Amino acid sequence: xxxxxxxxxxxxxxxxxxxxxxxxxxxxxxxxxxxxxxxxxxxxxxxxxxxxxxxxxxxxxxxxxxxxxxxxxxxxxxxxxxxxxxxxxxxxxxxxxxxxxxxxxxxxxxxxxxxxxxxxxxxxxxxxxxxxxxxxxxxxxxxxxxxxxxxxxxxxxxxxxxxxxxxxxxxxxxxxxxxxxxxxxxxxxxxxxxxxxxxxxxxxxxxxxxxxxxxxxxxxxxxxxxxxxxxxxxxxxxxxxxxxxxxxxxxxxxxxxxxxxxxxxxxxxxxxxxxxxxxxxxxxxxxxxxxxxxxxxxxxxxxxxxxxxxxxxxxxxxxxxxx
Amino acid sequence: xxxxxxxxxxxxxxxxxxxxxxxxxxxxxxxxxxxxxxxxxxxxxxxxxxxxxxxxxxxxxxxxxxxxxxxxxxxxxxxxxxxxxxxxxxxxxxxxxxxxxxxxxxxxxxxxxxxxxxxxxxxxxxxxxxxxxxxxxxxxxxxxxxxxxxxxxxxxxxxxxxxxxxxxxxxxxxxxxxxxxxxxxxxxxxxxxxxxxxxxxxxxxxxxxxxxxxxxxxxxxxxxxxxxxxxxxxxxxxxxxxxxxxxxxxxxxxxxxxxxxxxxxxxxxxxxxxxx
Numbered sequence: 001x002x003x004x005x006x007x008x009x010x011x012x013x014x015x016x017x018x019x020x021x022x023x024x025x026x027x028x029x030x031x032x033x034x035x036x037x038x039x040x041x042x043x044x045x046x047x048x049x050x051x052x053x054x055x056x057x058x059x060x061x062x063x064x065x066x067x068x069x070x071x072x073x074x075x076x077x078x079x080x081x082x083x084x085x086x087x088x089x090x091x092x093x094x095x096x097x098x099x100x101x102x103x104x105x106x107x108x109x110x111x112x113x114x115x116x117x118x119x120x121x122x123x124x125x126x127x128x129x130x131x132x133x134x135x136x137x138x139x140x141x142x143x144x145x146x147x148x149x150x151x152x153x154x155x156x157x158x159x160x161x162x163x164x165x166x167x168x169x170x171x172x173x174x175x176x177x178x179x180x181x182x183x184x185x186x187x188x189x190x191x192x193x194x195x196x197x198x199x200x201x202x203x204x205x206x207x208x209x210x211x212x213x214x215x216x217x218x219x220x221x222x223x224x225x226x227x228x229x230x231x232x233x234x235x236x237x238x239x240x241x242x243x244x245x246x247x248x249x250x251x252x253x254x255x256x257x258x259x260x261x262x263x264x265x266x267x268x269x270x271x272x273x274x275x276x277x278x279x280x281x282x283x284x285x286x287x288x289x290x291x292x293x294x295x296x297x298x299x300x301x302x303x304x305x306x307x308x309x310x311x312x313x314x315x316x317x318x319x320x321x322x323x
Numbered sequence: 324x325x326x327x328x329x330x331x332x333x334x335x336x337x338x339x340x341x342x343x344x345x346x347x348x349x350x351x352x353x354x355x356x357x358x359x360x361x362x363x364x365x366x367x368x369x370x371x372x373x374x375x376x377x378x379x380x381x382x383x384x385x386x387x388x389x390x391x392x393x394x395x396x397x398x399x400x401x402x403x404x405x406x407x408x409x410x411x412x413x414x415x416x417x418x419x420x421x422x423x424x425x426x427x428x429x430x431x432x433x434x435x436x437x438x439x440x441x442x443x444x445x446x447x448x449x450x451x452x453x454x455x456x457x458x459x460x461x462x463x464x465x466x467x468x469x470x471x472x473x474x475x476x477x478x479x480x481x482x483x484x485x486x487x488x489x490x491x492x493x494x495x496x497x498x499x500x501x502x503x504x505x506x507x508x509x510x511x512x513x514x515x516x517x518x519x520x521x522x523x524x525x526x527x528x529x530x531x532x533x534x535x536x537x538x539x540x541x542x543x544x545x546x547x548x549x550x551x552x553x554x555x556x557x558x559x560x561x562x563x564x565x566x567x568x569x570x571x572x573x574x575x576x577x578x579x580x581x582x583x584x585x586x587x588x589x590x591x592x593x594x595x596x597x598x599x
Binding site for chain 1: 373380440441457458459464466470471472473474475477479480481482483484485488490491492494571573574575576578580581584585587588589590
């Protein structure tokens with residue numbers, strides 16, 4: 001009998017043909033980690049000299065509910081998981097000391113160094129997250145917008161592909177190209193959800209200068225934001241053993257911040273041995289005649305307006321003309 | 324030569340120049356118009372990957388105007404005229420499908436493109452925005468500007484997944500036949516159109532693509548449609564893809580579906596905060 005599977009990623013809800021094993025996601029998750037250190041690359045190389053880091057990856061500490069308390073609560077996401085099984089990672093939070101540290105690794109207090117007015121705006125957004133009485137309170141991610149440079153690493157597993165002159169990130173919501181050929185940035189008025197990225201390798205570290213940020217994506221459902229004037233320096237530090245890397249992003253934005261801050265997110269490689277779940281591991285075994293394991297991810301295309309997100313209705317109730 | 328002349332004016336001009344330059348003006352007599360269209364001559368001086376396969380890496384775009392209508396059509400207010408890209412000129416719809424196309428055409432605002440839905444395969448290939456091919460031995464990665472989705476053409480001897488999966492871009496498994504990349508595409512969702520005037524396929528479409536170089540900077544792209552739900556027999560479209568050579572060309576993300584609401588973000592707008 002023919003099996004029909006609808007593979008549409010609704011905002012926040014991935015319907016996949018894989019069996020759903022909540023335990024799988026939990027086994028991938030960790031509440032502490034040792035950041036990878038910059039240094040030489042001793043792992044495999046591609047013919048063009050890049051460290052070979054291609055493959056499937058996922059962050060290990062949680063989703064974008066909360067930037068500064070990755071495994072902490074945010075409104076009813078944790079308090080009232082619905083019956084259909086979504087938000088399956090939701091559970092009573094452990095004490096703060098047993099949860100993953102703030103993704104903000106600098107400044108030391110783990111908070112975004114907002115100017116006072118900006119803190120007020122962030123808190124206002126959070127206060128309306130589940131009651132978006134104006135369109136601007138709807139988290140853009142809920143409408144299938146790309147997550148932006150940092151929040152894309154606070155979401156489902158993703159794939160890295162490398163080519164001479166390029167590193168390509170294929171996220172669950174949006175795709176992003178890092179140019180390694182030294183070309184100049186796009187003109188400044190061309191603002192982009194994922195910014196305009198120019199990178200180079202320093203040993204085991206991919207150093208990326210990201211400008212042209214439209215900054216329309218939030219840094220989490222918790223509402224942290226920067227302005228269109230923000231620039232980001234990202235450092236992807238790969239452990240030469242090949243199974244982990246640490247993402248560091250330093251935001252500079254005098255419009256919103258009192259000083260730069262850095263986000264740090266641990267990531268782990270997804271392999272054919274990674275337990276099936278519907279979150280970190282979005283890959284499937286490829287069908288082929290050989291014996292070697294080949295995993296592949298299917299297309300990831302988000303269709304706006306078909307569903308809700310974080311139990312927030314993101315369509316008619318907030319904007320009559322939302323397509 | 325036959326209608327290939329009109330469909331590939333640049334390639335035909337190049338061949339004509341080449342012919343006169345090397346004294347081959349006494350080429351064989353032209354085939355009758357009803358005969359199989361002449362093909363642009365396969366190229367041998369082409370980019371190749373280290374393993375010797377044709378290297379399609381680059382940014383490509385069709386100038387065919389096929390998105391305005393695959394079949395031959397006169398000019399309208401909505402778009403330029405076109406000589407058509409369908410071999411034999413006419414898509415062999417079933418009677419019922421012809422009615423559906425007429426309904427689509429009468430309601431052009433229903434074009435999924437206008438809702439910023441992913442264009443699908445093969446429409447994304449000949450749409451009037453560029454796409455980039457990244458190539459590895461195991462696959463080709465196609466990154467489209469419109470909507471910024473990725474389509475993977477697997478060339479690692481893997482097969483279509485079991486059952487039917489509804490993909491916007493289909494499931495693509497390719498192999499090499501000489502210097503031609505042959506791609507078998509299945510698992511469509513049936514929600515895409517083929518052009519702005521309502522040509523369409525169903526989720527049962529089985530598409531076979533042939534990709535080959537005409538010269539270093541031109542790809543010949545042929546796609547054969549087999550979809551008994553919609554067509555009475557298989558049919559083929561045939562377009563050229565030109566390499567984008569502007570020094571500053573790059574695929575710029577066009578998340579079209581965000582344009583309807585992006586005015587609400589960032590919140591608050593920097594200009595409001597700074598008073599500038």
